[in-house]
Amino acid sequence: MRWPARRTADRGSGPVTALMVMAILALVFTIGITALFAAAADERSTAMHAADAAALAGARGVLDDAPAALSPGFTTPAEIPMLLGGGVCVQTGRVEAFRLAAANNATLTSYCYNVFTDTVRATVRMNVSNVGDGVATAAAEAVTSFQPASCVLASDFTPPPDDPPVEEPSPDEEPSPPPDPDPIDTTIDCGFGGLAVIFRFPEERFYFVDLARALDDRDPRLTR
Secondary structure: OOOHHHHHHHHHHHHHHEEEEHHHHHOOOOOOHHHHHHHHHHHHHHHHHHHHHHHHHHHHHHHHHHHHHHOOEEOOOOOOHHHOOOOOOOOHHHHHHHHHHHHHEEEEEEEEEEOOOOOEEEEEEEOOOOOOOOOOEEEEEEEOOOOOOHHHEOOOOOOOOOOOOOOOOOOOOOOOOOOOOOOOEEEEEOOEEEEEEEEEEEOOOEEOOOOOHHHHOOOOOEOO
């Protein structure tokens, strides 16, 4: 009779089966955890992309808005940051940043343009999450490359005299006011080379020349 041997084989198959089940469960668990981490990483990457897009769009909006903001002209370069808002959390460009965040399925939660450091910072929150551990958030910072707080007039610019010479009229002529001097062309460097400006009389103010075209060629860049 071979029954005892058969019962011994049956008893030995139990632990083997249990080990196989545990190995399969461990494998399934590992695959699940890996997939979960991969999905979370993908959502963080998507949030970062949305934040980058929002910051760059905000910086582009700042550049597009600058020509109109600076159209009143300035008496000294120190006035340029003030014309652009003169603050560390100006909202210029926020609309563009909001649109790009929305285009990437995210919501813009905070936005600041620092005029003095030429930085645009945007924070976004994704609208949905497939992971179940809360929606992903991200922040990004960009610069326009137009640095209003660093603007410097060309060193060869000579201010006009306060009292220009006036020709004495003849005794039988009525005195007439002296004509305004001709405008003076010069340049100003705001971080990327000389921009054309003109000094006009009698306002005694500087005005940018074709600033919109110059800024249209600038590409904002990410800093972090």
